[in-house]
Amino acid sequence: MYCLSGHPTLPCNVLKFKSTTIMLDCGLDTTSVLQFLPLPLVHSPRLSKLPGWVSKDSTINIEKELKVCAGRVFVDSQPEFCLPEKELLDLSTIDVILISNYHCMMALPYITEHTGFTGTVYATEPTLQIGRLLMEELVNFMERVPKAQSATCWKNKEIQRLLPSPLKDAVEVSTWKRCYSIQDVNSALSKVQLVGYSQKVELFGAVQVTPLSSGYSLGSSNWIIQSHYEKVSYVSGSSLLTTHPQPMDQSALKNSDVLILTGLTQMPTANPDGMLGDFCSNLAMTIRAGGNVLVPCYSSGVIYDLLECLYQFIENANLGSTPFYFISPVANSSLEFSQIFAEWLCHNKQSKVYLPEPPFPHAELIQTNKLKHYPSIHGDFSSEFRQPCVVFTGHPSLRFGDVVHFMELWGKSSLNTIIFTEPDFSYLDALAPYQPLAMKCVYCPIDTRLNFHQVSKLLKEVQPLHVVCPEQYTQPPPAQSHRSDLMLELQPPPMPYCRCSVLGLPFRRRWERIQLLPELAKSLVPSEIKPGISVATVSAVLQSKDNKHTLQPVPKPPPLPPSKKRKRVVEEPPELLAPKPLLSGAVPLEAFLAMLHKHGITEVKVEETAEGHILHLQAEDTLIQLEEDGTHIVCDDNEPLRTTLRDLVLRFLMKL
């Protein structure tokens, strides 16, 4: 297994399994954007007048690239993302890419485009559609506020070393790349082939891959990769909580030789229920006091649950008249897509479709004008906007998207509150360029993925022989070193990986399945050697094609050519001799000695060896070695004696 990403929840691993090369997810680490200045939608005097950064001794002159904002140094350029490792192996050799959920496919264009990739990408329909939305949104956010300048000098290792923290500590900066284009997205997504849960997909006849519901998001899946005798499970971003998606399918993960475990919760100490409650009460408290609430979030995923929770809560908390705005280039599609993927939803929501009712209650919020969605702050929104209100908008990193505008707008008033619900970014880092901030900040990260308690229960249930996981899961989180419950404790211990690790997975391929054609099977003569076990000898031709092996009857020699005129040398097919019979059984020493005695061989010296016995027939000067898997008769040019002895031995053995 080749590990191309070190981020535990945005994995990118390549598995070489039985002559196939399978990439498992291609997550894009977007935390790198926190090092960049926000991209304001409208001209911001504050951000445009920032002083450039000058090193103490003024030796480095990259004032244009680095700006000082709120006491911290940021890169002034279009934000860049940290890509999966591309040097570890040739990406063009990848046969297939398996996608587990739409958050874990954001690096797809970087992998499939301009690398010589010719394989297929497998994903479920909601994953593809919502993944497309997220990619389009990302491209839109970037292209809406183009920035000509591209900063590269600071990435020079010699210069970076001298920069202040946290720029100094940024890793893999050389792999950081600007966002892809919409053409790349379209081209990459055209390589996706749709699959459904439990659908068995054959890869070159050698491997079968199957997506299973993972319960984390719409269409999210875990994958089973198996041959006839080996099974690898890939668990990524799974959830056992009852939220909108179909529940997790656990039973199919049983009997795995190796289980690759990624995408556990990033907030092991924050219980999603408690956070959801906290979110609601903070929201209500702010609205009651006349303030606005800003919720930076992705345009799909937890937002559906947030809206559903608020749907129930706003009545209770007398917030019925407060408007909710959802602003994203893909807001409309996201809200509508969620309603049409009925088969991918939890049972409860599925059954609503038959009533018929929209599965998600946000439809009703929209109908009653409580929830309004806009593609951006420009246009209709600016005329209909009313305060106090609640705004859901991206991007959660606060570096680009409409959220930047609201930060500038509301940041100065202590009545307003920003509530972080996405766990991907440190909220303090996200807020850094906006300091000092009067607005209240509340951190309610909602991460429904498996926590350590749930995962240890799951592993107890499915009993994999070996577990492979990111190294982060093998020790308690650095900030809470006393919490030994926040790590994986398994027997045998899990195999940790980090970026650029290459792991040999701990299983050996020992068996291969071979098919027997019916006509060949008919010709077999089994003989029972033990009750219930029969043995037969087979003479056949083994055909291996497309990683499938078949035993076929030996072709009959072609009839001799009728014409004698055109005599030519015909390659004789190999002569087909009846195979020698196979022997089985053991030669019992006492009985054999008795038999020798009967045949007049009396002077026998028996010597015990590690493997069996050596019988020395002293009169004949002959040795008989009786071993577990063979018998040797060593006699000096006395063929009759050898034959006699051989026949004696054969009397004790069974012929097949």
Next chain:
Amino acid sequence: MMHHPQAFHFLDQAGLTKPLLQLQTDPSLFVASAANHLLARLLTFKQPATTSHTTQGNGLTVPPNTEEEELAVTMATSPGSGRSVTMEILKHLESSLESDSHTQVLQGLRLLALTLPELEAPLWGSVIRRVLRPLEGLVLEGRGGGVTQPLMDVLLATYRSGPCDSRLVSLMASMLNSQNPSDAALCAAATLRLKTCPPDLRQKAVAVLLGPLQMVTGITLLDRPNDRHADQQIDHRHADQQIDHRHTDQQIDHRHADQQIDHRHTDQQTDQQMDHRQTDEDNRQTDTDQDRQTEGRSSLSLLLDHLNQKPSCISLLCLCVSSTPYITDMESSASVILAVVSLLRICNGHSPSTESKAPIGCSKASTNLIGCSKVQRCGLDSLASLNTCSGAVELVVEVFHVLLQYLQNPDSDPTVLQKTYQAMLRWLSVSAEPSSLADLVNEDLLPVLRKRVCDVRWEVRDSTLEFLGQLCACEALACTVTPILLGALCDQESYVRASAISALARTLPLPLSGLQGEAGNHTQEEAVSQLLDILSQDSEGFARRAVVQFFISWLKTHPSSSSSSSSSSLRSVLSLGSTDLDWEVKVHTLELVDDLMEETLPGHQETELWLVELGVVTALLNGLFDCDRPVALKACSLLLRLRDMVCPRSLGKGAMTTDDATATVAKVTFDLRGQVWEREVTRKLQEKRGSDWVRESREVGCDRLNGNRVSDGTDGAGSEACDRVTGESVCEGSVTVCEVLWSLGLEERRSVLSQSSDHVQNSPLSLLQDILNATHTSHAEEVIVDCY
């Protein structure tokens, strides 16, 4: 039936004791328990009378006194006296306790625990004498596994019911040494709850209970690390001495101590049995001496094992932490508080403390505790009761921080939050200078409370509001809190609305600092009108009940005469409350009337005003004719009181007195038109007038009657002149209050109402009706005659 001697004799003579004893181990728990209770009853039924109670003081180390011996002889020799039953049971009891069967032992112990508190000397002494040895067997030979709780119950019952005895105390000490930390803690907790307890035993129990706390939190609670160990040493050898309380210094040489004890024993001991036992024990002790080191270690590792498993860890720590309030007389009570605080921090997922000394092995234990609301609740309960112990004042801030952490934690269970609030209240009263906490309350507590008022879970909102109300009572926070409470009046959950109203009621006695004058009055008026809306519109009873209770407290702080607005509110409350659908609302409304009467009667200037305009009479009559008995009863007694105070007897008869005030009262009329009870009252009035007329005409003759009619007509009170017979005046709708009060037959009503609702079923009348119903109508006449 065992209340009757005949039953006892029947059981005795029919020889039913044996089957009863067998039923004691019946597979059905109900049968077994019933058999045990019956046996206990048999044992205590006929106790041989004692001549003196001095035997109680003798303890068990002395031989049985003559009385007890006599008793033994009678019991053995005189069958049929009932003693044989006692004898048989006792024998069985003794053999049960020595039995190998777990059920038998268990049932024996249960029987003993049931019986002992009821027994008196000399039977008590003789029972103890019989069972003490088997009990020792159970405890010392370790056969008591699985029966720790009943065994301890027996020991405690013995301890409580009889004289303090050394053998008993030593048994209890051995129980505390149990290898199973849960068992030991169970015993220790029970020991601590004893009213009187030998100090050494107590100290040992404390050590058992604090051990696990110390191990998990890393806070030193026991003086020396090997304290538990040292305690084990006291065990058998010192047990005898513990009674004398002489042995206070644990550090004295044990061997020396042993000699002392032995010496004293030889002096005192006359009982050979005891000597024998002592030697036994000394032998045991030498063994233990050698293994002491290893034993100490193994008990530690046992405890560790116990803590590493989640279920046992939680139950053990719950027990330990719940017992901490009983340990406060220790010098180190401050560290006990710290330990509880530390445990609470662990439960919340924080590291116990910066200078934690918890051994590595306990990290597992602490992960068992994270998020465990059971331990959290126990801890918070204990913390609440620890507020009075010495050293609490210095730790207020520490305690507050942990309590705030609980309030801020979004995962805190509603029950945990409730306990946090209770603890918070208790500790708020601890602080020496309230001002030092003011910042904490304003900057940390209030924001989180504001958030909790908006919580998704109604239970949390409810307890937060309740807490806010209580907080107002001890802090001058009313101006901050009142708006929060007013905001909660429109909560979706009726319990929450009710709590908000109750909390508002608590803020009433406070001057609204910062909101004085106009603003304050405005707020209050707004609140009152909102409450009246709730009373008239709310669909749930809880909120409406709370509103009426609010006005009860409101009346106490705002006398009814203070303003016209207040009396108009009261009028609304009375009319809405007395016609409510919920009987509790009606009863509370009547309570309000009660308070009004207290306040204004007697001699109020504007009796008319409050009687009629305020709607007191209407409310009371609404209540009187209510179909709910408690309401009617309450209204009836209030009406009686009103009648006796306002309309003395003479008025009822229509005669005039010279008292002006009463005269005015007598003239007060009210309008009964449109009331549901109009017909009923009218009818009563007519009946009353009719009968008065007849009686009076008999008493005084026609002349007087005529005269009365004239005078009545002239003074115009009511319109009695308008013919008693026709009742014309009643039709006009206006009647005098007094007349109505006298016409209702309130005494009679009260006596009917005060009978419980099932009096009909239990009366002979009901029986009669049943008989009548059961018979054919053709024979009805005959049956009626029979019944008569």
